Amino acid sequence: TYNRTSSYPPNIITNLDQPKNTSISKIIHNPELDLKLDYIDSDGQLNELFFRRFRHHNEYPQYSTKDILNQNLDVYETYLNNEILEPKVSNLVRPPDEIDQYERANATFISLVRNSELQGIISAMKEVEKKFNKNFNYPWTFLNDREFTKKFIEKVQKNTNAECHFIRIPSHLWDKPFNIDSNREKEGIKYLINENIQYANKISYHNMCRFYSGNFYNIDHLKNFKYYWRIEPSTSYFTKINYDVFKFMELNKKTYGFTISLYDSPQSVHTLWNATINFLKQNLHYINKNPALDWLLYDLQNPHHNAITSGYSTCHFWSNFEIADMDFFRSKPYTEYFNYLDNEGGFYYERWGDAPVHSLGLALFEDKSKIHWFRDIGYKHFPYFNCPNNPDCEGCEKGSFSEYANLNDQNCLPTWIKYEMTDEQLNLY
Numbered sequence: 557t558y559n560r561t562s563s564y565p566p567n568i569i570t571n572l573d574q575p576k577n578t579s580i581s582k583i584i585h586n587p588e589l590d591l592k593l594d595y596i597d598s599d600g601q602l603n604e605l606f607f608r609r610f611r612h613h614n615e616y617p618q619y620s621t622k623d624i625l626n627q628n629l630d631v632y633e634t635y636l637n638n639e640i641l642e643p644k645v646s647n648l649v650r651p652p653d654e655i656d657q658y659e660r661a662n663a664t665f666i667s668l669v670r671n672s673e674l675q676g677i678i679s680a681m682k683e684v685e686k687k688f689n690k691n692f693n694y695p696w697t698f699l700n701d702r703e704f705t706k707k708f709i710e711k712v713q714k715n716t717n718a719e720c721h722f723i724r725i726p727s728h729l730w731d732k733p734f735n736i737d738s739n740r741e742k743e744g745i746k747y748l749i750n751e752n753i754q755y756a757n758k759i760s761y762h763n764m765c766r767f768y769s770g771n772f773y774n775i776d777h778l779k780n781f782k783y784y785w786r787i788e789p790s791t792s793y794f795t796k797i798n799y800d801v802f803k804f805m806e807l808n809k810k811t812y813g814f815t816i817s818l819y820d821s822p823q824s825v826h827t828l829w830n831a832t833i834n835f836l837k838q839n840l841h842y843i844n845k846n847p848a849l850d851w852l853l854y855d856l857q858n859p860h861h862n863a864i865t866s867g868y869s870t871c872h873f874w875s876n877f878e879i880a881d882m883d884f885f886r887s888k889p890y891t892e893y894f895n896y897l898d899n900e901g902g903f904y905y906e907r908w909g910d911a912p913v914h915s916l917g918l919a920l921f922e923d924k925s926k927i928h929w930f931r932d933i934g935y936k937h938f939p940y941f942n943c944p945n946n947p948d949c950e951g952c953e954k955g956s957f958s959e960y961a962n963l964n965d966q967n968c969l970p971t972w973i974k975y976e977m978t979d980e981q982l983n984l985y
């Protein structure tokens with residue numbers, strides 16, 4: 557139940573019990589608010605709209621931010637209210653009878669974790685094993701900038717029959733690069749602290765964001781793998797997953813899978829969009845023919861974000877859950893993009909997160925139809941959920957985005973649903 561105000565615009569979508577045969581795209585599309593803006597001209601050039609700080613905001617002056625939010629929450633609620641089970645594709649690979657004979661995809665779990673987070677990682681691992689991996693035995697890879705303790709290794713290994721690898725991250729992939737100007741860094745941190753940005757002062761957090769943005773897939777051990785599923789300590793998994801998610805990615809040609817999409821603190825990515833635009837100006841040919849630009853540029857729900865970032869909505873896939881193909885990140889466009897950003901220093905002068913960096917890379921350089929919302933997977937990382945209306949989903953409130961209703965304006969999924977999902981994707985469950 558969301559906290560809504562009583563004044564709705566007249567054409568808002570409120571009917572939660574649509575007849576079963578109504579196409580989902582009819583439910584979620586409001587003809588008056590369907591964005592029809594093209595950011596790339598037919599000759600492949602980014603046009604003036606692309607560079608505007610506000611785009612849609614100027615097109616729909618009749619709607620207040622509050623009206624828009626209410627409409628968007630309705631879209632989310634209506635969509636999540638549909639009962640779903642698992643993707644309706646004919647190629648789901650079921651748990652094998654003989655697990656030892658099973659030919660797995662080229663995949664591993666990845667968990668960057670500190671020795672002090674032993675309990676948190678064990679609880680996440682137990683759930684993942686119970687809901688999915690006991691049937692498939694995908695190996696686990698644990699990463700740390702320090703040496704894992706004996707105790708950590710012994711206790712973790714007890715929770716799975718699969719192989720576990722404990723890897724110490726080489727310092728050149730983790731530590732702050734030498735070219736970071738410490739005065740500029742101090743100034744940046746001061747600004748972020750002033751703006752109440754979490755972890756502003758924590759160098760290890762900045763290292764972590766940079767590492768997950770551009771370096772993890774280049775660790776020797778991970779070079780052997782194509783797909784990974786990122787697991788964070790103290791996350792929860794609410795649904796049984798009775799098919800091989802990695803083979804789902806492979807057989808259906810998906811690059812990236814997520815469960816939650818939300819807004820970021822705009823101050824933490826103050827100049828990320830400007831840097832991205834400068835990179836794109838020199839590399840126009842890297843932009844995919846089917847990019848997710850409306851999601852990146854949407855400015856109706858939280859326009860103050862676009863004001864602070866010079867135009868980026870701050871919408872991103874929440875990276876504490878990712879099932880993805882590392883070859884995308886190893887590709888030339890993404891590698892050059894990361895190197896460009898790294899050289900700008902924003903992982904330290906600001907607090908660019910791995911989630912917005914991955915998301916910008918994917919939205920710009922990948923075909924959006926290859927980005928998959930695993931909306932069948934019930935998942936929580938405090939304080940947000942993906943909680944599908946699935947009879948088997950236990951432990952979260954179905955259809956809710958957060959325990960705290962005042963955080964509902966942080967949800968970017970309505971924008972993803974409305975503007976980026978193809979009919980095929982909308983009807984996949």
Ligand code: GDP
Nearest residue numbers: 668669670673699700701702760761764788789
């Ligand atoms: P939040 O989710 O953004 O609040 O950040 P977390 O504290 O959960 O950190 C994200 C991930 O990086 C988690 O898996 C942490 O265990 C891991 N992490 C963060 N900082 C460090 C660090 O300094 N060393 C190691 N080994 N892992 C870290």
Ligand code: MN
Nearest residue numbers: 788789876937
């Ligand atoms: Mn976390």
